[in-house]
Amino acid sequence: MSISERHSNLITGTVGLVFSLAYIRFASGIEDSLLADEVGASGVPMSIGWLMALASVLLLVKAFKQKQAPALLAEPDEAADEDAPQNPHRLALGLLLILATYLILLPWLGYVVAIGLLSAAVAWFAGGRESKVLLGFVLLTGPLLWFLFDYALKVKMPTGIWAAFFAG
Numbered sequence: 757m758s759i760s761e762r763h764s765n766l767i768t769g770t771v772g773l774v775f776s777l778a779y780i781r782f783a784s785g786i787e788d789s790l791l792a793d794e795v796g797a798s799g800v801p802m803s804i805g806w807l808m809a810l811a812s813v814l815l816l817v818k819a820f821k822q823k824q825a826p827a828l829l830a831e832p833d834e835a836a837d838e839d840a841p842q843n844p845h846r847l848a849l850g851l852l853l854i855l856a857t858y859l860i861l862l863p864w865l866g867y868v869v870a871i872g873l874l875s876a877a878v879a880w881f882a883g884g885r886e887s888k889v890l891l892g893f894v895l896l897t898g899p900l901l902w903f904l905f906d907y908a909l910k911v912k913m914p915t916g917i918w919a920a921f922f923a924g
Contacts, residue, residue, distance in 0.1 A: 765819035772812030780805035850881055866916025867905075872898030 783801035858874040865873070872894040879893050905911045 762819050762822040765815050765822070769812045769815035769819055772815065773809060776805050776808035776812055779808065851878070854878060854881060862914055862916070864916050866918050867913035868898035868902045869916065869918070870898075870914075871901050872896075 780802060783805050786801065854874065854877045857877075858870055861873070862870045875897040876890045876893040880890055884890060902913055906913050
């Protein structure tokens with residue numbers, strides 16, 4: 757037996773909202789040092805907390821707009837087709853493994869290569885199988901995000917082994 761999508765969205769949205777508000781509360785307690793910039797030490801954590809809260813509220817709105825299923829517990833369809841969504845726990849585990857691989861490879865490959873591979877892996881995992889699209893993710897995402905963070909925002913990103921090759 758499985759929980760209806762509406763019920764699942766209500767639970768996930770509520771739990772997400774509670775955790776995000778607690779996260780925001782703790783992040784607001786981060787003290788700035790004398791070396792802090794305009795954003796401060798709590799700027800990024802606070803932004804993440806508010807983004808989590810917004811996503812949770814949107815999930816709750818979606819749940820309230822969905823029609824109530826006749827029964828909270830529905831029997832799974834015996835003749836489920838191949839396009840049916842996969843187990844959410846398997847999807848989460850797959851994404852977690854991709855992220856862990858990214859974190860392991862980041863110090864050696866550097867940000868540009870690692871983020872390109874991460875975005876291509878997530879696109880492939882989500883169903884994108886066209887090689888041109890995946891190659892475009894690898895070739896464009898890394899340099900574009902590096903430019904945004906390293907050049908525009910002045911946040912230095914890991915260079916990996918490539919600095920030794922290009923430093924001369």
